[in-house]
Amino acid sequence: MNPLTTVQTVIDALTANITAARPEPTVDKLLIGDPNAPVSGIVTTFMPTLSIARQAASLGANLVIGHEGLFFSHHERLDGSSEGEIERIKRQQLEALEVAIFRLHDGIHRYSPDGITEGLVAKLGWSDHVREYRPEACLLDIPSAPLRDIAEEIKTRLGLACLRISGRPETVFSRVALLAGYRGGGTLTIPLLESKDADLVIYGEGPEWETPEYVREAARIGRQCGLIVLGHAESEDPGMERLAESLSGLFPHIPVRHLREEASLRIL
Incomplete structure (x- = not known):
């Protein structure tokens, strides 16, 4: 018993x-x-x-x-x-x-690594491409692909109707910084781009006058730089889904499920 x-x-x-x-x-x-x-x-x-x-x-x-x-x-x-x-x-x-x-x-x-970020990495199918987990971000080396194709793959894997990008859609990227939730502010993302730790940033949300403006100006100047904005819930829901899997292992005698709420904002 x-x-x-x-x-x-x-x-x-x-x-x-x-x-x-x-x-x-x-x-x-x-x-x-x-x-x-x-x-x-x-x-x-x-x-x-x-x-x-x-x-x-x-x-x-x-x-x-x-x-x-x-x-x-x-x-x-x-x-x-x-x-x-x-x-x-x-x-x-x-x-x-x-x-x-x-x-x-x-x-x-x-958690070590961050449980929300780890869940997002797994949902994207990128667990084997992790270069480094940091408290605020996961750095990855993914297979080289145009920004347009990376965005489409993310939409498919996360089941998203849309996402937002900045940068030239045809530019090829492989060095990625992934930041779940509200970590898209310039104080976190711009140093990653300046140091060349990443040339593509993917995050949940952040101030629109910081990272998106940096990426826009950088791309116009000629610096290979890109941004994909997922949405806050869209970036963190996979971590809670992964938590359900962990809890199923800890409490096998109790039914554990993950439920996903519909998006609070819709596109007209």
């Missing part, structure tokens, strides 16, 4: 892999639910929306592990302000589902 697995048991397993200190205060916490409740099923997801929680409940899962928060901000309210209407209704409906929700953000980014 398997020992009783509680919500806290799963949380402890998730936090055991953390190899670096989390920010203080960390955003990783049980947002909804009882830590002592027995776990009947686990769902991982990037964004723990009401829809995802309802799907989890319908599947018999009572623990959702999300990467981002519930209430439209990176940090929970710390100033004592009152709940907004949508926040209040969402909280009430989540509590009625009796599904616990744990946020794993800071911790999984401090």
Whole structure:
């Protein structure tokens, strides 16, 4: 017989892999639910929306592990302000589902290597092309291909309707810097391009007046330089999918699934 697995048991397993200190205060916490409740099923997801929680409940899962928060901000309210209407209704409906929700953000980014980045690398089929994992980026040497072809392959592998690029579509690249999530700011990406650690940067999102403008000017000047922008959720969802695979190995007696929410922004 398997020992009783509680919500806290799963949380402890998730936090055991953390190899670096989390920010203080960390955003990783049980947002909804009882830590002592027995776990009947686990769902991982990037964004723990009401829809995802309802799907989890319908599947018999009572623990959702999300990467981002519930209430439209990176940090929970710390100033004592009152709940907004949508926040209040969402909280009430989540509590009625009796599904616990744990946020794993800071911790999984401090796995070695970063669990979100590693999941993205695997989803892209590039695990054998890794040159170096750094805390903020993965450096890769992929087979040489035009920017246009690399972008199309990424769209296929990640199941994306679209992505955005900067640089000449016909330019051939092989040295890649991959940065998941909100790591597309110039302070992280431009040094990688200047040092020639990479000539193609791929990231989730970042300020549009920094890296995209650098790449545009560099390409016009004649420097071989490219950028692919995936979207924040699109770059981090594969890491949470990979987490589900890991949890299946740790808790083989518990059904574990990954659920992907539809894109919050659509193209007209």
